Amino acid sequence: MVDKPVKLGIIGLGAMGGRVLDVAAEHADLEVVRACDLDQATLDRVAAAHPEIAVSRDPADVLGASDVEAVYLATPPAFHAELTVAALGAGKAVFCEKPLSVSAEDGRTMRDAAAASGLATAVNFALSDRDVVLEVERALAAGEAGEVLGVDVRLQFPQWPREFQADAAWLDGRQQGGFVREVFSHFAYLTDRLLGPLRAVDVSADFPAEGSEVAARGLLRAGDVPVHFTGVAGVAGPEVYEWVLWGTRRSYRLRDWARLEVFEDGSWNPVPSRRRGSDASRLGLFAEAVRGTGSPNLAGFDIALRVQEAVEAFHA
Structure with a gap:
């Protein structure tokens, strides 16, 4: 017997919410029945592309709908708490964007x-079910890295917000935006998951007169392991996403989200990847969770709160 698709409502149809809607609309485990955004032009586009989905400018039309079993929240983060509490109070599961x-x-x-x-x-969190992450997790459990001595995270952006996020003005605001919240949080989650509870030790960020941070750096710890982070925006250079775990036997370097390398025998060597892990696969895992089957490869609210606390230390 095939399980019926989970009936999903989506609140927020910007860059991320719009992408999730398109993926979920084609997903065998989900049926998108309602969608909400404050921008009428966005709703008109969604209605034209997906006439089977009821659209509205009022989140209550999603949260109070009897045909919605679960809600995907893709609003700016300041609205997450109010919408989450309302959704859970209405008996609906919640899949939330980070932070x-x-x-x-x-x-x-x-x-x-x-x-x-x-x-x-x-x-x-985009790294929660990537096959390259699961490979590092396996290697650590098997002791292949030896003693873990540290982690380095480096981020670099010639443009912030990035081009695909240009319409999300809040991402360039100090109140809710910035690359520390939007991007470093993914790698903070990864580090916490693999090495233990993450906490900020000595962190700071540089802010212009208006807008989000242009540089950030600091020392954090995951359990007892030191974690060093540097990030910069507005540079004349390429985008860089790099996470390195330094071990006494082997070290692991993750670049550009899906390129894993292992350092052994004096050089970095690529680890074969099938590029597994995506919004589609995480939506599938969430559908399973709604039906009562948990997954270790979805991030819960507990670890997300630790990540939030570490990230917000840069804004303190």
Whole structure:
């Protein structure tokens, strides 16, 4: 017997929400029944492309709908807590964009509401089910890295927000935006997941008169392992996404989200990858969670709150 698709409502149809809608609309495990955004032109485009989906400018039309079993939240993070609490209160599972929130109180409220609800909740960290991440996780469990001595994370952006996010003006605001929240949070999650609870030790960021950070750096710790982060935006140079785990036997370098290399015998060597892990696969895992099957490869609200706390230390 084939499980019926989970009926999904999506709130927020910007770069990420719009992409998730297109993926979910073709997903065998999901049926997108409702979508919400404040921009009428966006709703008109969605209605033309997906006439089977009911669209609205009012989130209550998604949260209160009897035909919605689960909600995907792709709004700016300041709205996550209010919408999450309302969705859970209405008996709907929640798949939320990262960061969990920008307010410590809101983040804790979301975590506690998720725990009390007993419903499926998750945060869409892009690295949670990538095959390259699962390979590093396997290697660490097998002791192949030896003792882990440290982690380095380096991010570099010639343009922020990036071109595909240009319409999301909030991403260039100090209140909710910036590459530390939007991008470093993925690698903070990865480090916490593999090495233990992440916490900020000595971190800082440089802000212009207006807008989000142009540079950030700092020392964090995952358990007892030191984690060094540097990031810069607005540079004359390529985009760089690099995470390196330094071990005494082998070291591992993840570049551009999906290119894994291992250092042994004096050089970096590529690890074969089938490029597994995507919004489609994480939506499938979430559908399974809604049906009652948990997945270790989805990020829960607990780890997302630790990531939020580490990230927000740069803004303190």
